Amino acid sequence: MSDDLFRYVLRLADDHLILGQRLGEWCGKAPSLEEDLALANIGLDCLGQARALYTCAGKVEGKGRDEDDLAFLRPEREYCNALLVEQPNRDFAWAIARQFYFSAFMLPFWRQMAKSGDDDLRAIAAKAEKEVAYHLRHSAEWVIRLGDGTEESRRRMIAALEELFIYTGELFEMDDVALAMVSEGVGVDASALRDEWRRTVDGVLAEAHLAAPEAAYDQSGGREGRHTEHLGHLLSELQYMQRAYPGLEW
Amino acid sequence: MGVVVADALNPSNVRSRRAWEVAAAVPDPEIPVVTLADLGILRSVECDDDGAVIARVTPTYSGCPATQLIEQMVLEELKRDGFDNVRVESVMSPAWTTDWITAEGREKLRDFGIAPPVKASNSIRALFGETAVNCPLCGSEDTERISEFGSTPCKALYRCRTCLEPFDYFKCL
Numbered sequence: 012m013s014d015d016l017f018r019y020v021l022r023l024a025d026d027h028l029i030l031g032q033r034l035g036e037w038c039g040k041a042p043s044l045e046e047d048l049a050l051a052n053i054g055l056d057c058l059g060q061a062r063a064l065y066t067c068a069g070k071v072e073g074k075g076r077d078e079d080d081l082a083f084l085r086p087e088r089e090y091c092n093a094l095l096v097e098q099p100n101r102d103f104a105w106a107i108a109r110q111f112y113f114s115a116f117m118l119p120f121w122r123q124m125a126k127s128g129d130d131d132l133r134a135i136a137a138k139a140e141k142e143v144a145y146h147l148r149h150s151a152e153w154v155i156r157l158g159d160g161t162e163e164s165r166r167r168m169i170a171a172l173e174e175l176f177i178y179t180g181e182l183f184e185m186d187d188v189a190l191a192m193v194s195e196g197v198g199v200d201a202s203a204l205r206d207e208w209r210r211t212v213d214g215v216l217a218e219a220h221l222a223a224p225e226a227a228y229d230q231s232g233g234r235e236g237r238h239t240e241h242l243g244h245l246l247s248e249l250q251y252m253q254r255a256y257p258g259l260e261w
Numbered sequence: 262m263g264v265v266v267a268d269a270l271n272p273s274n275v276r277s278r279r280a281w282e283v284a285a286a287v288p289d290p291e292i293p294v295v296t297l298a299d300l301g302i303l304r305s306v307e308c309d310d311d312g313a314v315i316a317r318v319t320p321t322y323s324g325c326p327a328t329q330l331i332e333q334m335v336l337e338e339l340k341r342d343g344f345d346n347v348r349v350e351s352v353m354s355p356a357w358t359t360d361w362i363t364a365e366g367r368e369k370l371r372d373f374g375i376a377p378p379v380k381a382s383n384s385i386r387a388l389f390g391e392t393a394v395n396c397p398l399c400g401s402e403d404t405e406r407i408s409e410f411g412s413t414p415c416k417a418l419y420r421c422r423t424c425l426e427p428f429d430y431f432k433c434l
Contacts, residue, residue, distance in 0.1 A: 031324075045408035045418065052324075052410040059323030063353065134353035138323055141356075141434050149409050 015191045017072045018091065019198055020132070021081070022188075022234060024064035025092035028082055029242070030113065031057030032249050033100060042103050049149055050106065056142045060135065067131040083253035087243050088236040095178035097233070097242040101171070104157055104164070108171035111150035115211040116182045117143045119204045128196035151215045158219030165221075172216070173224045180229030183208075188234075276344075277308040283342045284316045284335050290327045291413050294373040297331065301361025304352055313346040314339055319357045322414040322434065359434050371397045376419065376430040394430050396421035406430075 034054030041047035065078035095113060100106050121143055124136035157168040183205045185193070192198025213223050232238070252259060284306050285298035297303040297318065304317040316335050320328045332349045339347045359378040362370075367377035376397045393402045401423035408418040416429045 045410070048412070048418075049408060049410035052414050055324030055326070055414055056322060057324070059320075059325065063323060130354065134356065135323075137354065137356035138320075141358075142323060145409060145432070 013071055013073070015188045016129070016195075016197065017068055018188045019192045020064055020068040020071060022091045022093075024061050024068055024081065025090050026096050026113075027057040027061035027064065028249075029090070029092045029245065030096040030109075031055070031061060032245055033096065033098075033109070034106070036100055037106065046103075053110065053146050053149070056139075056146065060139050060142075063131075063135045067135065070131075079253075083250050087238060087246055090238065090242060090246070091234050091236055092242075093178070093181050094230060094233040094239055095175065095181065097239060097245060098175060098178065099241050102167055104167040104171040105175065107150050107153040107157065108168070108175050110146060111154050111215070112175060112179050112212070113182075114143050114147035114150055115215075116179075116201075116204065116208050118147050118211075119207050120199050120201065123199040123204070127198070132197065147211075154215050154221075155219040158216070158221045168219070169221060172221065176224040177226050177228060177230045179208075180226060181231035181233060184231060184234065186234060274308070276312070276314075277306060279342070280308055280314045280316070280339060280344055281306040283338050283344075287331070287334050287338050290330045290334065291415075292370070292373065292375065294369050295362075295366050297335070299363050299366030299369060301357065301363065301366075302331065303335075311346070312344075313348065314344045315348050315350060317350045317352045319352050321357050325414050327413075357434070359431065362431075370431055374398060374428055375416070376428060378431050378433040394419055396424060396426070397428055398426050399424040 031054045034050045034057065037050040038047065038054075041050050061082070062078050065081045069076045069078065069081060095109060098105065098109055118140065121136045121140035124132055125140055127133045127136065154168065154172075157164040159165070160168075183201045185200065185202050189198055189201065193200050209223075216223050281303075284303055285296060287297045287303075289295050289297065289300055289302075300321070302318050302321065304319050306314065306316045308314050316339065318332060318335060328351070332351065336347055336349050362377065370377045374397050376394050379394055394404050394406075395402055396404050396419075399421060401421055403422040404419050405422060406417060407420050407427065411418045411429055415431055415434070417432050418427065419430045420427045
């Protein structure tokens, strides 16, 4: 039970740390000042959620590891985030599509998690649910603006939505760890959220006059530590300080 | 709230009340016109029989960088006031909501030029249905949102179409 719970919480923590890091990459070079603030703010929310989740995971594991140990001292294969969140910022449309797909999933996910039998997860979820509502609204507005905008913005929005679509199926996968958590009354049945997610996505795409993408296949593996080539590069930046100067404190 | 009601016959309750007053007066580091009590961040202050003080604070937004600083400020202020044995704990549940900002806190925000949260609600549906935000400077309802995200995690950027001034809006959460 506690090993499954550790892995379950760690996955959620990794999702949010990695996405927060990706969003932070926009700091100082987003398309406008308002967007710079927006992406940094969303990244901060993700980072805050990750910190609470890592602290919770460390407590469950009971080996004395804190949020920093878990964030900075694990190698790539021990990271169990979904592949979607590690995908790079090829352009602004990619960042928006990634956020839109993820937030449309996290909103119902946190809403369910807010009824979890685990006190820590319930508390984290209650706060995160309200924050994600903002993230979803922000990214959905941009999907519409770009998708129904100029020829160039539309082309880029379509490309991002289509290319990232193969990573969305992984969000709904239920393996033994996730199933065990659902049967304990702690976790969320992600597979049951797929219809709601699809309705959210299709509704926004219809408003943007975009066709809903279909995945030829689902790419997954992140939950078992099999990542795309992008995660290693991200971690090399994220973990640089602790790798170069082990134990360094501010 | 969790503060022990002061009882003149019970010295530890007098200390509790004093400790509450000290912690409650700590200003928010980002918006110094409001205190922790105004924002509803300070959840309880307890003083046990050994004289140890436990102050409980709740984070506002998950990613609010001021959270750690706030805990440190509470610790320092209580120590400065003579409480030697102080512990500051962070409580996540129940989750903070803008409903906990006091009426006085809302007025202080408005006087400072920040529009307080429009409707008191912790329902996420209210977030999507947010309506008119009154300009804190001229009171006009004719305002528009420039950006959902502002200078701190708790604020959005607005502009008044009547007096043309830009202003911060404290978001509903």
